[in-house]
Amino acid sequence: MRRGTRAMGERTWSMPNGTRAARMLPALSTAVLLGACLVMAAPFLWMAATSLMGQLEVFSSRGILPAAPLWSNYPEALTAQPFRRYFLNSLIFSVAVVAGQIVTATTAGYAFARIDFPGRQKVFMLFLATMMVPVVIVLIPRFLLIDALGWIDTYQGLISTELVSVWGIFLMRQYFRTLPRELEDAARVDGAGPFRVFLGVALPLAKPAVATLALFAFIDAWKNLLWPLLATRSMEMRVVEVGIAAFHSTYEINWPYQMAAGVVAVLPIALLFLFTQRYFVRGIQLEGIR
């Protein structure tokens, strides 16, 4: 019934089911989502605003927006330390980790999904159990390991212990399990051996999951601070995150420089996210639903 024709005294709750609620729901959910977006975006906006302030302005109480944007903070921050080198190191580290995790996660995930071997389920559960161990717990053993190998402050030391991701293995296993077995059977009858079946049929069909894995692995590696901080010492081996943290010393903190470097460091990830949102969503679905 239309609002204008409603009889006087008729109660709202006596209207046909859900009419009012149906009108309210989109507005309500938009408001909630906007609020959530604001909460999520606020730190980034604050970081961007701070990156354009002077040293003293950061601590003034006049507001969170800069009075006169200091764009010079950006070139000054990026030349205060060898950020070009840091970015290169971050790129080498992230790309190597992505490549390594794709190799280990796809092969191990396929084995857990498709190859029958004794104790498969138990080994897989053991792998999963390691996801419950906090990252910081294994930092020291990892450090001791690369130290024993003489790999401190080297690329191999920085990269090697990041090459396996249990989350990635889990993601790939779940995806491989969704592929129709008949495709692999057909390839076997066509004469393909196990590795050819994996490379020629299963892996190409798992491209969406591999893309998701690559994206998450890249972002994780790019924003990793703790491990590169431990595994590297020289400025030549530093990654961007460690360089940003270096603006924060015992006696001095240069917030505008740190925030300016932070904004630049976030840009590649933000761009990546803009173009690959669907893979993020798919990754979360694969991890969460199955």
Next chain:
Amino acid sequence: MTPAPRGVTLRGVEKRFGAVTAVAAADLEVRPGELMALVGPSGCGKSTLLRLIAGLEEPDGGEVLIGERPVNDVAPGDRDVAMVFQSYALYPHMTVAGNLGFGLRVRGTNRAEIEERVDRTARVLGLQDLLSRRPGQLSGGQQQRVALGRAMVRDPGVFLFDEPLSNLDAGLRLRTRDEIAALHRRLGTTMIFVTHDQTEALSLGQRVAVMDQGRILQVGTPDAIYRQPANLFVATFVGSPPINRLRLSREADGSLTGGPFRFAPERPLDAATLAVRPEDLAIAPQGPQPDITPAVRQPDSTATVLRIEALGSEQRVHLDGPADAAWVVRASPSVRVSPGDPVHISVAWERTHLFGPDGSRMGPAPRPIHLLRDT
């Protein structure tokens, strides 16, 4: 050049999945160049048997031979077999040409030969214009042809078909069935065709193997399977409409009775089942001129017409009898009956079947001793 066809032999092949026996001591001999149809209800083990031949499952016992060669320990790709799957199992990331040539590429065939064989196969199946398309861009019928082509392109010694027609609509299924038969005639290759559709099995197979609960119950020509079923399951499973049955029980004098019929069996039986195909019965309306239909000269029983399926070339008359059975008669459209009409039934006794208590066939039923009419 098409290679010489190979036979397939199964000797006591068994396959278990946990506590479930999928295939139990299967013995089967498929002759070189033969088209063997493997038929049975869902879950009877026929697809597992095909996968055992293909090498996609390992037998728990027995031996599989392709040609003269035992292949239990031979990889699927080295068995000289090709398989067409129910879902077609086309590689979705490859074009039609890629799908057709995959098996050849895996075997290291040179590029020129792959192209030549893919083109030749595509011409035979009318796929020339589709070679650059992906499976997702094809209709069900086209996908089926690609699956067939992928099997053909390698010139295998044995073709295995795992219910390849079940995803097609009725018209396309009939056409594809004819094409497979024509392909078999042209290639002369050994083919094993799995289906749950008994009409498909009888129309396509040179011989038919009927399976149930993991066992091969009977192997024979379609006519033998239909006319001389080895047991009650085969008799009931094969034929549409299904064979008519009547339970017979033993009387004190040793005779077997059921409804209006009484028989003197050659040897004492506690119970038996009389079975008769719908086309081996004749009916005529009761009334002042019972002999209006020449086929019913000596009525054996009576019943009432329940309903009629008029199919044009024939009519299927459903009866509420004899006794508590509900028989179906395949009659000529010239037989004039209507629902509710009382009719005489005449049985072609020489074409009936008598099955013992364990379901095995004992031969045709003897002529009844006394005809108990109007029961």
